[in-house]
Amino acid sequence: MEIKETILKYALQNAVKFNGKANPGTIIGKLLMEDESLKSKIKELSKDIQTTVKEVNKLSLEEQKEKLKKIAPEMLEKKKAEKKGLPELKNAIIGKVVTRIPPEPSKYNHIGHALSFLLNYLYAKKYNGKAVLRFEDTNPLASKQEYVDAMKKDVLEYLNINPDKIVYVSDDMPKFYELAEQLIKKGEAYVCFCERNKMRDLRHKGLPCDCRKNSPEKNLEEWKKMLNKEYKEGDCVLRLKIDLESDNHVMRDPVIFRLCYTEHYRQKNKYNVWPMYDFENAVEEEFCGVTHILRSAEFGKMRIELQDYIKDLFGFKRQEVIQYGRFNVVGAITQGREIRELISEKKVIGWDDPRLVTLRALKRRGIKPEMFYELALKVGLSKTPTNIDWSVISSINRKIVDASVNRYFFIENPEKIKIKNSPEKEIKIKLHPEQEERGTRDLRINENFYISKNDLKDLKQGKLYRLMHAFNFKKQKEGFVFDSEELENYRQHGEKIMHWLPKDEDLVDVEVLMPDAKIIKGVAEPSVKNIKIDEVVQFERFGFCKLDEIKENKLIFWYTHD
Numbered sequence: 330m331e332i333k334e335t336i337l338k339y340a341l342q343n344a345v346k347f348n349g350k351a352n353p354g355t356i357i358g359k360l361l362m363e364d365e366s367l368k369s370k371i372k373e374l375s376k377d378i379q380t381t382v383k384e385v386n387k388l389s390l391e392e393q394k395e396k397l398k399k400i401a402p403e404m405l406e407k408k409k410a411e412k413k414g415l416p417e418l419k420n421a422i423i424g425k426v427v428t429r430i431p432p433e434p435s436k437y438n439h440i441g442h443a444l445s446f447l448l449n450y451l452y453a454k455k456y457n458g459k460a461v462l463r464f465e466d467t468n469p470l471a472s473k474q475e476y477v478d479a480m481k482k483d484v485l486e487y488l489n490i491n492p493d494k495i496v497y498v499s500d501d502m503p504k505f506y507e508l509a510e511q512l513i514k515k516g517e518a519y520v521c522f523c524e525r526n527k528m529r530d531l532r533h534k535g536l537p538c539d540c541r542k543n544s545p546e547k548n549l550e551e552w553k554k555m556l557n558k559e560y561k562e563g564d565c566v567l568r569l570k571i572d573l574e575s576d577n578h579v580m581r582d583p584v585i586f587r588l589c590y591t592e593h594y595r596q597k598n599k600y601n602v603w604p605m606y607d608f609e610n611a612v613e614e615e616f617c618g619v620t621h622i623l624r625s626a627e628f629g630k631m632r633i634e635l636q637d638y639i640k641d642l643f644g645f646k647r648q649e650v651i652q653y654g655r656f657n658v659v660g661a662i663t664q665g666r667e668i669r670e671l672i673s674e675k676k677v678i679g680w681d682d683p684r685l686v687t688l689r690a691l692k693r694r695g696i697k698p699e700m701f702y703e704l705a706l707k708v709g710l711s712k713t714p715t716n717i718d719w720s721v722i723s724s725i726n727r728k729i730v731d732a733s734v735n736r737y738f739f740i741e742n743p744e745k746i747k748i749k750n751s752p753e754k755e756i757k758i759k760l761h762p763e764q765e766e767r768g769t770r771d772l773r774i775n776e777n778f779y780i781s782k783n784d785l786k787d788l789k790q791g792k793l794y795r796l797m798h799a800f801n802f803k804k805q806k807e808g809f810v811f812d813s814e815e816l817e818n819y820r821q822h823g824e825k826i827m828h829w830l831p832k833d834e835d836l837v838d839v840e841v842l843m844p845d846a847k848i849i850k851g852v853a854e855p856s857v858k859n860i861k862i863d864e865v866v867q868f869e870r871f872g873f874c875k876l877d878e879i880k881e882n883k884l885i886f887w888y889t890h891d
Contacts, residue, residue: 332367334400335360336378340385341397342404348731349390351382387820415448415455416710418621419649426458427620430484430492431610434464435471436665437479437680437687440701440717441656443488447705448653449623450490461617462492465610466499467603469591477594479680483688488698496617498609499596505604506556508612508643509567509586513548517642518585520551522565532581535574541582555588555602562588567602571638579631580638583607607632611639619648626652626712653710659718661686683844683887691722694844695865695875695889700726719844723890730865730873730889735760735767737860738797738828739839739868741851743779745832748802750811751776758798770856774799777832779852784827795819796829797869828870830854838883841874849888857884865889 339359344351356378360367367374385393398405418426428449432438438446453460464480466472484490512518521528521540531538543551552567554560567586575581585608590601614622614636633650640647662668662685671677681689703725708715736759753775760767778796788794788804793812795801801812801819812818819826830836836852843849853868860866865875874886 332360332374333377333381335363336374336381337385338397338401338404340378340381341393342401344385344388344393345390345397345405349386349388349393351385353378353382356382387823387826415451415706418452418456418651421452421456421621421649424457425620426453426456427461427618428453428458428623429461429463429614429617429619430490431463431465431613432480432484433468433471434466434473434476434480435468436476436668437689438483439661439663439685439687440658440691440722441663443484443688443701444656444705444708445623445625446484446490447488447701448710450492451702451705452621452623453493458620459493459618460490461494461496461619462490463496463498463613463617465606465613466497466593466595467502467606467609469589469593469603472499472594474594479689483692487688487692488701494617496613497595498613499593499600501613501616502596502600504616505586505609505612506602509604510549510552512569512642513552513567514545516545516570518567518569519543519548520555520565521568521582521584525563532573532578535581537573537582541570555586558590558601560588562590564588569639577631577634579607579635583635585639607635608639611636612643612645614648615640615643615645622648622650623710624650624652625655627655628652651710652712653708654712654714656708657714657716658686659716678846683842683846693875693877694887695730695873696722696726697729697865699729703729719890727873727890731867732763734865734867734873735860736762736867736869737770737854737857738772738830739841739851739853739857739871739874740779740781740828740830741841741849741871742782743830743852744782744785746778746780746785746809747776748778748809748811749776751778751800751802752811752814756799770854772831772834772854774831775833779830779832779836780827781851784825787825789824792824793819793822795823795826797826799829839886840883841868841886841888842877843888853884860884 336356339356340351343355357371357374360374388396394405430446430449432442450460464477509518519541521538523531523538523540528538551565555565565588566584568582568584571580571582573581585605586602587605588601589603592598593600637647662671668677668680668685672679677684680687681693683690683694700722704721751774755771755773757769757771759765759769790804790806793801793803800814801823802809803812830852835855837855837857839851839853839857841849860876862876862878865873867873872891873889875889876884877887878885
């Protein structure tokens with residue numbers, strides 16, 4: 330096969346793969362993979378590639394497919410999609426699996442949380458089991474009704490997760506107290522009055538404090554004083570008595586209850602002694618009947634040892650624990666504390682700021698729920714950390730929305746031009762290039778048009794250009810003149826195709842909030858008035874956008890992705 334034919338083959342393949350636009354760099358890489366000796370001819374090849382890509386990109390996507398079918402049909406053959414599914418779980422019995430979705434209601438959830446929730450939810454469904462939504466709300470300082478409500482709206486409603494049961498851990502406080510009392514009576518726990526730094530130092534050295542020597546009777550007496558609010562915050566805690574010389578420092582008499590007098594969003598001032606995470610988590614697995622725990626590996630084996638120890642103290646069942654690599658969202662701020670600071674400093678507009686990857690922000694930008702499900706199946710239970718960047722999110726979402734959204738013209742920074750002798754007529758443009766049943770948008774044209782400022786500055790004397798779906802024109806000394814209507818003429822001689830709007834139409838003012846929170850202003854065709862709030866559309870040659878609000882006859886969109 331001649332080198333020019335090879336270049337054409339790869340250019341067509343690349344264009345078909347990326348919605349009609351070939352990338353010269355990719356083609357060079359393909360050629361060198363096929364024949365390393367071509368490195369010495371790279372300059373010469375680059376010229377041929379640029380010329381070929383230019384010609385290929387003038388063709389419609391259908392024409393590109395047809396041409397590729399003629400010269401290299403094997404490149405059009407679609408590989409059978411691998412059936413996506415979750416790997417099997419150890420000791421999983423159909424109808425018996427119970428998983429849990431355990432958020433702390435202390436922040437708005439982001440994409441990393443969503444993936445974790447979905448893995449637990451999807452596994453429950455895979456085995457016809459149950460998924461329990463468990464609000465771990467035993468930290469009065471952090472837990473708020475606002476975050477519970479956000480969880481219900483952003484996760485349950487947006488992601489279409491339907492748990493079989495919803496549990497508020499703080500409702501189980503009487504059970505926690507009963508269990509704590511059992512441990513105290515058995516000599517397995519004691520009330521410690523050591524100041525925090527002293528306690529930390531002794532644990533580090535593996536040494537006991539004087540409190541450890543107190544009798545169960547004395548500890549029970551002090552415990553009841555804690556419950557009766559006879560001590561201030563920080564005066565004392567309840568600790569497990571395990572092994573101060575353990576290699577796992579987590580096992581060195583950990584704190585399992587503390588005093589906190591902050592009013593609780595749900596329980597108000599009913600309780601003042603609150604369980605620590607490892608204690609509440611270990612016993613809640615039993616209360617909820619959980620069989621399989623799926624969580625991020627960052628949790629660590631040391632904490633698993635402690636939680637298993639607590640379960641063993643009460644004769645509770647141990648669960649199958651499956652740990653997967655952490656989900657890292659590249660370049661995004663995900664820590665709730667940091668986001669709260671940004672909001673308070675007015676550096677972001679809120680939890681739904683377009684620069685964030687909270688579920689609320691992603692929903693407002695137009696990311697579909699199906700994207701999260703597909704991404705969850707893609708990342709699965711990989712043991713290694715998974716880096717998720719915006720290109721992954723947008724790539725999956727683009728495939729979902731591309732086939733279902735209408736197309737419209739939007740002109741950013743519009744500039745007026747007059748094209749002499751252009752035909753005066755009505756143009757019918759498909760709302761979707763491949764779905765005629767969706768109907769058309771109608772634009773009436775004459776000699777006056779708007780094109781974008783960027784397109785205008787690129788126009789050169791004597792070159793042939795095309796207004797998309799309309800006609801061809803040229804730039805001449807005296808201005809712009811109509812050339813022809815035939816698309817084929819442009820394909821043979823044209824330089825650039827551009828979107829446009831007739832100046833004299835009833836155009837609509839549009840603002841688009843971009844991912845960096847900057848606002849782009851422009852005008853759109855009259856038919857955008859039919860777009861509904863929250864509907865995602867594609868502004869041709871600009872990107873996918875979601876209509877957020879209508880303000881004083883102005884349409885405000887949020888940019889979804891390219």
